[in-house]
Amino acid sequence: MSDEYKRITPPLTDDVVADLRIGDKVLITGYIYTARDSAHKRLVELIKKGEPLPFDIKGQIIYYVGPAPAKPGYVIGSAGPTTSYRMDPYTPPLLELGLKGMIGKGQRGKEVKEAMKKYKAVYFEAVGGAGALLARRIKSVEIVAYEDLGPEAIRKLYVEDFPVIVANDMYGGDLFLEGKSRYRKVG
Amino acid sequence: MREIEYDLIVETVKNLAIEANSVLDEDMYKVLEEAYEKEESPTGKEVLKQILENDKIAKTEMIPICQDTGTAVMFVEVGEEVVVKGGHLKDALYEGVRRGYVDGYLRKSMVKDPLRRVNTGDNTPPIIHFDIVPGDKLKIMFAPKGGGSENMSVAKLFAPAAGREGIKKFVVDVVDQAGGNPCPPIIVGVGIGGNFEMSAILAKKSLFRKIGERHPDPFYAELELEILEEVNKLGIGPMGLGGTVTALDVHIEYYPCHIASLPVAVNIQCHANRHKVAIL
């Protein structure tokens, strides 16, 4: 665990993912996509029907977020991560299509972790409840699909130095488990 | 009798909603600084650093600390001598929430019914707990409560034999199970006694207490500190990524109860510990 930030820009290659280890502090600059529950459901329905997704998911990072409305003069309202496990059932098919990174908060299920190993992907934790700070690092917002879903529509964000921490890496490492056991003083 | 204007109540609630969502109590900034100093895990420190920076940005720019601006929860104490002029009290409280969330660019997170789930569009209805008290004042305690931490809360009805140790174990287990989901460092609100619904209301109300302030009864004050110590041994740490600061405080409130019962409710509050009080 080094004290330095690693800098990455999507689309991510296998080599970039291979270099990311749990506990790494990472700054993301570039385009990332937002999606939460309803959008995930629709994406997976498309995959099942064999239809193309509304954006090329290869190498991309999805951010689980449902932002607050933007105040006048702001590109986006407060925009911190939402709880990730709700996206677990939809995640493996997206990883299979080449999704390389996910940003959210909280632990992932076993199937997701297995799929991350298999397809070489990484899960980042953004700080929950740091919506004001994270919104500042979002420089532009563009709706890509499902506008009818309101705050849950898929958006393409341009982020600069967006701070995250590697919570699960492609080697099966899980910071939630390892971090907890390292500092645990009870059985 | 003392008259309070309907419009004044609306305006007050609107401001409470906006301010509570952007500005924390002074004690929270202090306690988060202390947590940053204390935390042993470098990842935990990084998380706390970001939380502190976030909370400062929110305060200076008057934007929400967190995008989940919550369900609007209110404890309202109505003085017996208060008369609301120009409308009904409940309508004024609802309207205040509506204006706060719509005009204040806060996220609307309420759905009309729990199964069909259509958004109400203005974050109403709030959840209001009324109390009638002597006097001519109207006290409104406002707390936006996010879904992440609320979802990790648990209530249970024990047999009295469970006692102090049983309760202690239960609270620590609830926190352990919750892990990183309620955005630690958390505040643990515990309601003991009353009955089924009372225990949960006590737990919620305890969250309004200042961090570091102990229960006036030394027996419960001691239990609070014991639970806090145990919780911070769990290793969950800031955002569940491992560390020594899992909870910032534990607050217990109790109420008399039936000879056959021992209800306990644990309401978990995330680090976005937002609440604000107005007295009219």
Ligand code: SF4
């Ligand atoms: S648990 Fe609290 S800090 Fe975390 S996302 Fe929900 S409201 Fe925000």
